[in-house]
Amino acid sequence: MTEAGQPLASALIVDDDVALLDTWKRLIEANGLAVEVANTWESGLTAFHVYSPDLVIADYNLPGSAHGLRLLTEVRRLRPTVRLILISGVVEPSQLAAAESLGIADRVLSKGESAQAFDVIVEEIRAITDKASTSTDWALFADAWSHAASIDVEALEELDRLLSSSAKSGA
């Protein structure tokens, strides 16, 4: 909590669409929540190092890296209990379930359904903020660690293929 009684941000959104970031940040704060934002892969990783958020929401297409998947996999390796959400402007709504089932991100959201995606994000940030004062569950952490050590490269490539094919088809 801040001295003014506001929650400290436990969530980080990384997206190169600055206008969207500003809007989302403002609306999230209007909901009594807090969020850190970054607009490149590097600044997202930097913010992750400094603020150590419990929830990272990253866009698939991030300048400064091949894609947002790299950010999410790096976060997963460093702090495997962090909840990860991938957002994409190119993924077709019909592909969301398939993308989530690959297990790289906990959730995959479509910017094409922007209002719905935003509602989910607010709900996720609220849930993570409510748990922000809890200390590390080391049994959970260790279990997640062992899974993160062997991030499924095939699943990663499949998710990348799924998202890039959507982009090419102009979804």
Added chain:
Amino acid sequence: MTSRHYYLDACTTAGWCCSTVGGAPPIDLACGGVVDALLARNDSVVGMSELTIIETHDVLSKLLRSTDSPHFDNAWFEQSLDRVMDLLANRRVTVVASPPKAVEHALVLVRIASRDHGTKLKAWDAVHIITAAGWARAIGDRVTVVTADGDFQRFFDLQGHFSALLDLEQVTE
């Protein structure tokens, strides 16, 4: 009046305790001078963490056990702990809580220091930085970490983005 916030690490606090003994080394005298000056100012908010308290106690205990320093006797040890506790009791120094997942966060910083920069970051130094940074976020203002430990500067050189929240005041001889 705008207050400035200062975070004391164990190196500085222990140095302050050691500055009272006869023949104290220059670095301890410097720590004593810096901390006394901060405490005398009415525009400074001075903080330390539980880690600072226990690490300071650890350093003082080691000095008490050392046989080559007659100055560090039991009376000095008790008096030093009393001085630290007096600061807390009269609220001149506030105890800053470490974030609940500070160790988990430190794990990341220690790991990337070695993996990405090939350098050492001591675990408890990471926790001091995380705690001071958490304090800065909570107050919405910058915090100055006061330390006589050169490792902090090396960490800041590598992880410069913490400078968005923290300043470093390096105590030197």
